[in-house]
Amino acid sequence: MVEISGNLLFIAFILYLIATLFFGGSIKAKKDINKKKETNSWGKIAVCLTIVGFISQLGYFITRWIAAGHAPVSNMFEFTTFFGMALVGAFIVIYFIYRSTLLGLFTMPVAILVIAYASMFPREITPLIPALQSYWLNIHVTTAAIGEAILAISFAAGLIYLVKAIDQTKSNKQTFWLETVMFSLVTVLGFVVITTVFSIVGYEEKFTWVDKHDQEAVMEYTMPAITGPNEGELLTKDGFKPLVEMPAYINAKKLNTVIWSFLGGLVLYGLIRLVIRKRISAALKPLVKNIKLDLVDEISYRSVLIGFPVFTLGALIFAMIWAQIAWSRFWGWDPKEVWALITWLFYAAFMHLRLSRGWHGEKSAWLAVIGFVIIMFNLVAVNLVIAGLHSYAGS
Amino acid sequence: MKDVKCECGHVNPHGTVLCEACGKVLDEQEANKSKLLDMRYEGSARRSQTYNKTVIDKIWNFFSSVKVGVWLIVITLIASILGTIFPQEMYINLPPEVYYEQEHGWVGKLYYQLGFHDLYSSWWYLLLIAMIGISLVICSLDRVVPLYKALKAQRVTRNEGFLKRQRLFSASSNISEHDIEKIKDHLKLKRYHIREENGDLLAEKGRFSRWGPYVNHVGLIIFLIGGMLRFIPGMYVYENLWVKEGETALIPETDGKYYLKNKEFILEHYDKEKDRTFEQAIDRAGDVVKNYQSNVVLYKEKGESLPGEKPDLQKIKEYKVKVNLPLKFEGYSVYQSSYRSELVAMTFSLVKKDSSQSFGDITIDLKNPKKEYNLGNGYSVKIINYFPDFEFDDNGEPITKSRVPNNPAFVFRMISPEKPEGETSFVAIQQTIEPPGENAYKMAFKGIDTQEVSGFTISKDSTLWVIILGGIIFMIGVIQGSYWNHRRIWVQRKNGQIWIAAHTNKNWYGLKRELEFVLADTKLTFPKDQLQGEHEEKEEA
Numbered sequence: 001m002v003e004i005s006g007n008l009l010f011i012a013f014i015l016y017l018i019a020t021l022f023f024g025g026s027i028k029a030k031k032d033i034n035k036k037k038e039t040n041s042w043g044k045i046a047v048c049l050t051i052v053g054f055i056s057q058l059g060y061f062i063t064r065w066i067a068a069g070h071a072p073v074s075n076m077f078e079f080t081t082f083f084g085m086a087l088v089g090a091f092i093v094i095y096f097i098y099r100s101t102l103l104g105l106f107t108m109p110v111a112i113l114v115i116a117y118a119s120m121f122p123r124e125i126t127p128l129i130p131a132l133q134s135y136w137l138n139i140h141v142t143t144a145a146i147g148e149a150i151l152a153i154s155f156a157a158g159l160i161y162l163v164k165a166i167d168q169t170k171s172n173k174q175t176f177w178l179e180t181v182m183f184s185l186v187t188v189l190g191f192v193v194i195t196t197v198f199s200i201v202g203y204e205e206k207f208t209w210v211d212k213h214d215q216e217a218v219m220e221y222t223m224p225a226i227t228g229p230n231e232g233e234l235l236t237k238d239g240f241k242p243l244v245e246m247p248a249y250i251n252a253k254k255l256n257t258v259i260w261s262f263l264g265g266l267v268l269y270g271l272i273r274l275v276i277r278k279r280i281s282a283a284l285k286p287l288v289k290n291i292k293l294d295l296v297d298e299i300s301y302r303s304v305l306i307g308f309p310v311f312t313l314g315a316l317i318f319a320m321i322w323a324q325i326a327w328s329r330f331w332g333w334d335p336k337e338v339w340a341l342i343t344w345l346f347y348a349a350f351m352h353l354r355l356s357r358g359w360h361g362e363k364s365a366w367l368a369v370i371g372f373v374i375i376m377f378n379l380v381a382v383n384l385v386i387a388g389l390h391s392y393a394g395s
Numbered sequence: 396m397k398d399v400k401c402e403c404g405h406v407n408p409h410g411t412v413l414c415e416a417c418g419k420v421l422d423e424q425e426a427n428k429s430k431l432l433d434m435r436y437e438g439s440a441r442r443s444q445t446y447n448k449t450v451i452d453k454i455w456n457f458f459s460s461v462k463v464g465v466w467l468i469v470i471t472l473i474a475s476i477l478g479t480i481f482p483q484e485m486y487i488n489l490p491p492e493v494y495y496e497q498e499h500g501w502v503g504k505l506y507y508q509l510g511f512h513d514l515y516s517s518w519w520y521l522l523l524i525a526m527i528g529i530s531l532v533i534c535s536l537d538r539v540v541p542l543y544k545a546l547k548a549q550r551v552t553r554n555e556g557f558l559k560r561q562r563l564f565s566a567s568s569n570i571s572e573h574d575i576e577k578i579k580d581h582l583k584l585k586r587y588h589i590r591e592e593n594g595d596l597l598a599e600k601g602r603f604s605r606w607g608p609y610v611n612h613v614g615l616i617i618f619l620i621g622g623m624l625r626f627i628p629g630m631y632v633y634e635n636l637w638v639k640e641g642e643t644a645l646i647p648e649t650d651g652k653y654y655l656k657n658k659e660f661i662l663e664h665y666d667k668e669k670d671r672t673f674e675q676a677i678d679r680a681g682d683v684v685k686n687y688q689s690n691v692v693l694y695k696e697k698g699e700s701l702p703g704e705k706p707d708l709q710k711i712k713e714y715k716v717k718v719n720l721p722l723k724f725e726g727y728s729v730y731q732s733s734y735r736s737e738l739v740a741m742t743f744s745l746v747k748k749d750s751s752q753s754f755g756d757i758t759i760d761l762k763n764p765k766k767e768y769n770l771g772n773g774y775s776v777k778i779i780n781y782f783p784d785f786e787f788d789d790n791g792e793p794i795t796k797s798r799v800p801n802n803p804a805f806v807f808r809m810i811s812p813e814k815p816e817g818e819t820s821f822v823a824i825q826q827t828i829e830p831p832g833e834n835a836y837k838m839a840f841k842g843i844d845t846q847e848v849s850g851f852t853i854s855k856d857s858t859l860w861v862i863i864l865g866g867i868i869f870m871i872g873v874i875q876g877s878y879w880n881h882r883r884i885w886v887q888r889k890n891g892q893i894w895i896a897a898h899t900n901k902n903w904y905g906l907k908r909e910l911e912f913v914l915a916d917t918k919l920t921f922p923k924d925q926l927q928g929e930h931e932e933k934e935e936a
Contacts, residue, residue: 002672067672098904124675127665127683130718212498249499294927298904305877305901312873317866326719328730328852329633330862333515334486335479342475349468356435356461382479 001067002125008060009081009115015053016088016112022046023105027287043101050104051092057085068125071138075126076383079141080118083379086142086149087111090303094153098299102291106156113185116192136322143314144340148375150307151347157300158368160288164296165362168282174362175279181369182280183269190264191257198223205239207232212248219253223260227252254384297361300368301354308347315340339378346374405548408541410445413438415548418557431925432560434898437549439541459537464530471523478514481506528619531612539609546602551592553885553896561885561896562903563910563922570893574917578886581913587884595887605900607876614869621861632727632855639737639848643694643708646853649727654694654708660734660847661688687731688717689849693724716851726855733850738800740844743822745776745809746837754811756841761800773812776838780806785823793821809836882906884913895922 026043039047061082064072072078091107128137159181166174199222207219209229219229228234228242229252246252269280276283319340320330331337350367353359359367399407405416412422413432420432432438443459446452457463481503487494491512495503510517558564579596582589587598625631632648638657646653663686667677677683694708714722722729742758755770761783769775782795785804793804804823810816813835821828822838882899895914899906907924914921 069672122676122679124679125672126676126680127670127673127685129684130687134719247500249503292927295904298902302902302904309870309873309877313870317870320862320866324859325721328721328728328732328854330859332485333478333483335482338475338479338515342472345468345472345475349465349472352461352465352468357465 001063005060005063005067006123008056008063012053012057012060012085013112013115015049015056016108016115019046019049019053020105020108020112022049023101023108024287026101027105027290039099039101043104046101046104047092047095050088050108054085054088054092057081057088061085064125070128070132071142072125073141073145074128074132074137075121077118077121077123079145080121080379081115082142083145083149084111084115084118086146087114087152090146090149090153090307091156094150094299094303094306097302098295100291100295100299102160102288103153103156103296103299105287106160107153110152110156110185113188113192117188120192120195131326134322134326136318136325140314140318140322143310143318145314147307147309147311147314148343148379150303150310151375152372154300154303154307154368155372157296157303158365158372160291161293161296161300161362161365162369163281163284164288164291165293165365166281168279168285175281177366178281179279183265186269186272186280187261187265190266190268191261193268194223194260194264195257205234205236207234209233209252210248221253221256223256225252225256226259227256229253251385293361297364300365304347304350304368304371308351311347312344316344335382336378339374339382343371343374343378346371403550403554405550408440408544410440410442411438412440413545413557414554415439415545416550417552417554418549419554420556430560431562432557434561436538436542437545439545441537441541443537455533455537458526458530458533461534464527464534467523467527467530471520471527474514474520474523477511480511483515484512524619528616531616535609535612539606542605546605549597551590551597551885552595553597553887555889555894558885558887558889558894558896561898562926563897563906563924564895565920565922566889566892566894567918567920568892570918574919575886575893577917578913578919581915582884585909585912587882593888596885598884598886599882601879601881604875604879605881607872607874607879609872610875611869611872614865614867614872616865617868618862618865621858621865624858624861625856630857632853634853635732636729636851636853637735637848638689638691638851640846643692646727646729648853648855651706652696653711653724653727654696654706655729655851656692656694657849658690658692658713660849661686661690662734662847663688686717687734688715689731689734689851690715691722691729691849693722693729716849726857728854730852730854731849732852735848735850736845737848738803738843739846741803742841742843743776743807743838744841745770745774745811746839747811748835748837753839758844759805761803764805773810773815775810777808777810777817778805779808779819782823805838807838809834809838811836880905882909884910893919895919897922 022042023046026040026046028042061072064078073082087107088111091104091111095101095104162174162178166178168175203222203224205221205225207221207225207229208216209219209232211217211230218235219232224240225232225234225242226244228245230246230248232242232245232252234241242252246255272280319337323332323337324330350364350371353367354364398409399411399421401407401414401417401419401421403414403417403419405414407415407421413419414421415437418432418438420438422438441459443456447456481495481499484491489497491507495507495512497503499506506512514520575596579589582598585600587600590597590599634647636644636647636655638644638655640657640660643654643656645651646655662684664682665673665677665685667674673683690713692713693711695711697707697709711724716722716729716731718731721731738761740758740760742756744756745754746752747754754772754774757768757770757776759765759768759778764778764781767775767777780793782793782804783798783800783802784796785793785802786796788794802824804821804826807820807822808817809820811818818834818836819830820834820838822840824840827837880899880902882897884897885895887894887896897906897910903924910922
């Protein structure tokens with residue numbers, strides 16, 4: 001069952017990749033054929049592939065659920081994969097409202113990156129600790145992820161808006177920040193590539209080191225150590241000697257992974273720039289030529305409107321109900337709780353700015369981008385760095 | 396301040412921008428502003444936009460501003476981020492003055508000094524939340540009352556300028572009555588409420604979605620009030636209770652009425668032999684706990700007992716308290732929140748060092764150690780000193796931190812036929828100190844007896860109902876405001892033409908698609924999106 005499940009996920013991943021190519025084709029083909037609203041055959045194939053991929057991933061989800069005996073949303077791999085699936089699902093829904101294949105061209109790569117990122121974490125089925133043994137695990141986590149996924153569609157739409165609206169003939173703050181967003185996406189790819197490469201060659205090195213309680217411990221790196229642990233001593237023969245030693249209260253291993261991902265992202269980004277000879281956002285510009293700005297603006301805002309109640313329900317209300325049952329208080333200022341509140345406050349501010357202060361168009365698109373950054377921070381940094389009661393998601 | 400009478404005859408309150416009845420622009424400034432009307436709050440007379448003289452006006456205007464509201468949200472948001480950089484005080488198990496510096500260096504020390512270790516109950520954080528609460532009330536009142544009046548007073552026939560300056564507008568000539576009837580049928584199919592006056596038509600739907608924001612604000616205010624109720628004595632009980640296996644304890648804050656007996660504490664781990672699915676994960680991460688459980692009995696006291704008297708207990712129920720399965724009674728909940736193993740006894744063996752021969756075992760009850768343990772044949776062990784929770788003080792003298800046997804240490808005198816006056820030995824866990832001169836005997840550690848102690852949380856939260864009510868109202872409001880739209884379509888006869896104008900509070904794309912349906916198979920010109928017109932002009936320029 002576990003094997004079938006893994007294969008279904010792999011099939012879904014490949015289908016998403018192919019679908020992205022077809023979405024690209026549908027944009028290219030559009031201008032030649034007609035100006036009618038109807039989706040061309042490239043687009044239709046792309047949407048079909050997306051739906052088949054989604055069904056395949058749903059198959060992964062169900063088979064894994066059967067194998068594990070609980071909804072597969074209980075660790076970093078499972079949750080992030082589910083988030084990717086929810087993103088595709090949210091796109092399919094929004095697609096059938098607005099029929100924009102361009103949105104697919106921007107959403108699918110994000111979903112692919114999210115799933116690829118998820119696969120870098122341990123993939124075994126993990127048992128549930130007592131606090132997680134509740135049907136609220138299924139309800140709370142899935143609803144929160146679906147809410148975040150719908151909000152993420154607003155990011156994709158916002159990105160389209162910015163790519164179209166920002167003048168790429170000069171460089172200024174806008175072009176810089178938009179390119180930073182592109183670079184960040186490339187860095188995620190960098191992390192995936194670097195992790196995969198070192199895992200294929202089976203790189204390993206061990207250190208003994210002294211932690212902040214002056215206890216000696218062993219730390220195992222799966223990438224050459226650029227930043228070594230406090231008073232670390234390399235145990236592995238021919239291992240890479242750390243360039244810098246970190247103080248005990250910094251997690252040298254995690255920092256090392258971040259540095260490698262950044263370097264990987266830098267190399268990839270450099271290569272892309274060498275090939276396309278301009279900013280990524282500038283290279284994407286011809287693709288968005290035919291879309292109307294106020295349509296993408298509306299898609300972006302609409303996704304927030306649809307996603308916000310779902311997010312509130314899943315990430316705050318269901319979360320509070322479960323916290324009351326499992327931890328005896330509905331709110332305890334645990335970092336994950338606080339970041340859910342921060343996300344909620346942010347989108348509340350977003351909607352007030354839009355409704356009352358007329359922040360439409362470009363400003364609104366930037367806000368959608370920042371919202372996604374907050375969601376990603378909550379998913380990645382809070383689980384892996386800040387931790388807290390929700391740290392079991394980290395592993 | 397005088398009311399304003401519009402040329403249509405309707406009397407509007409002072410400060411009205413668009414006539415409530417016909418939509419004519421009353422405010423001269425607004426008249427010349429831009430091509431399109433600002434339709435927010437229907438151009439109604441909001442207190443905050445009208446009066447600004449007294450202190451009350453100024454306070455009202457401050458809190459009714461969305462700009463202020465958004466700033467409050469943003470500041471709260473940033474403050475909340477600060478509180479997640481390092482763990483808050485309640486999640487650490489060392490004194491804060493030690494913890495932050497030890498774990499996070501000078502940054503941690505600064506964090507503690509700035510008071511961020513207990514940020515969410517700091518006075519300024521609570522003040523921010525309170526201000527958001529006030530802003531919610533005033534913002535909502537400032538808008539909802541005039542908005543309600545304006546929407547109630549609107550008439551079907553509208554002013555020409557109002558119609559022309561709607562975002563969606565068209566004028567068509569030579570339209571047959573047949574087409575008008577068709578539009579009406581289409582509108583009915585789309586579930587519009589249709590009102591007619593002098594051959595003019597107003598189709599409206601989803602007005603209730605306009606109240607969504609105010610409903611959700613009411614929900615939030617109730618929620619915040621619920622949070623405040625916690626400070627009223629008796630509304631909120633939150634206590635820890637440790638009960639040893641086999642013992643019965645009074646449940647705190649129940650007026651001495653309820654008692655809890657801990658029959659047994661159970662700790663289970665996943666077994667990779669049995670749970671094959673988890674084999675790999677257990678190999679990687681080590682043992683994973685499957686269950687924390689206390690089998691308990693709940694008792695209620697029968698009648699009143701005098702202090703010191705043994706209470707007469709009546710069994711209410713037996714229950715298995717697990718994580719996620721609290722025991723509930725009379726508004727109280729008993730949660731399985733932690734456990735510990737307590738040492739109850741230690742066993743040592745008197746051993747001759749050179750021959751490793753044992754001369755008998757002694758088992759020491761750590762709560763109540765005996766002075767002397769006689770092993771027969773002239774062998775005995777005396778306890779000269781006992782430190783239940785041993786550590787060295789600053790002078791290097793052994794002391795005990797508490798009476799709880801967390802880290803027991805003993806000074807033994809070992810008496811044997813060879814050494815009738817005895818040899819002294821200091822024994823702590825994994826540590827033996829002997830006086831100068833070598834001892835012939837030693838106390839060899841043989842084993843421990845432990846007893847499980849369940850940690851319960853007792854909570855009673857009478858504010859929960861208010862919180863739940865607030866949450867439900869908030870969700871209703873937010874769904875009402877997000878998933879429905881307030882749409883209006885005006886079909887009116889002006890200058891022998893048919894004018895169509897349409898407005899929605901959001902989702903213009905949806906409104907246009909609906910108009911396509913409504914105007915299908917008629918000769919009417921499809922309304923032009925005048926905002927898009929403006930955009931395109933800009934883009935081309």
